[in-house]
Amino acid sequence: MNNDEVVVRREHATQPPVAEEQYRVPAADVYETSEAFVLMLDLPGAMRESISLTLESGEMRVKADVKPLHRQEGTLLFNEMQGAGFFRAFSIGDGIDTGNVEARFEQGVLTVKLFKSEDVKPREIYIN
Amino acid sequence: MSIVRWSPACDLATFPPDVLNIQREINRMFNAFFRNEPEEESLATAAWNPAVDITEHDDEYVVKVELPGVNKDEVKIVMQENMLTIRGEKKQEKESKGSNYHRVERSYGTFQRSFTLPSTVKGEKIGASFKDGVLSISLPKAEEAKRKEIEVKVK
DSSP states (O other): OOOOEOOGGGOBBBBBOOOOTTTEEEEEEEEEEEEEEEEEEEEBBBOOGGOEEETTTTTTEEEEOOOOOOTTSSSEEEEEOOOOOEEEEEEEEESSEEEEEEEEETTTEEEEEEOGGGSSSSOOOOOO | SSSSSHHHHHHHHOOOOHHHHHHHHHHHHHHTTTTOOOOOOOOOSSSSSOOOOEEEEESEEEEEEEEOOOOOEEEEEEEETTTTEEEEEEEGGGGTHHHHHHEESSEEEEEEEEEEESSSGGGGGGGEEEETTEEEEEBBBGGGSOOOOOOOOOO
């Protein structure tokens, strides 16, 4: 959907989406360096204190709540944002040092660095 | 030999299907199609479109744009008569260049959205704040556009 210009009219006001227990799936980029696996998740509008990141039995779960989008008394003229929180689970294989995980939340993006356990890091083997 | 076996089915099984979102998207697409808007030729090509919400209050419009991972300096907000344009660029993080990508779902590159608002706004009083990846633009309505209660006395 690529409207280059949208004319916003009052008669097209809609009801805001009901968030409640619904969650949406955040977009994720996953890449690998020699040191770690890095996941970057888009969590726009998430409340930092509500972000929960758990690593259990080979699965990593990310959950976050968002701030309420709009003041109650307004009329929603154009609606694309979903008011729901975020939830996503990833399966994590072996080779991750589960005690060594770094996470930071900046500009609405959660970056999780899962460091590889020593034995799976690439090692140079010298030939005599 | 891969260290983490990526199985597409694995993480699909562990979250609730957002069927409702698809329904909402389709509803919206139908509504937009039947509004009889003349299609404008897009002169600017944008790589991606951020989600936008527009609310109207008695004294102002509030436009919110989802721009996670975008720098404040990479966003340009322009107001021309009634038309508000938000454009910019989301750049790829430097530290990830040259890495081995397993999955790319997030959008990068240039974006642009334009909206014509129902009434005029006070250009010089437009304010914008950017927090946690959500850009919030408040546009105070021009005096004559404000909804005012006028009491009419019946003789």
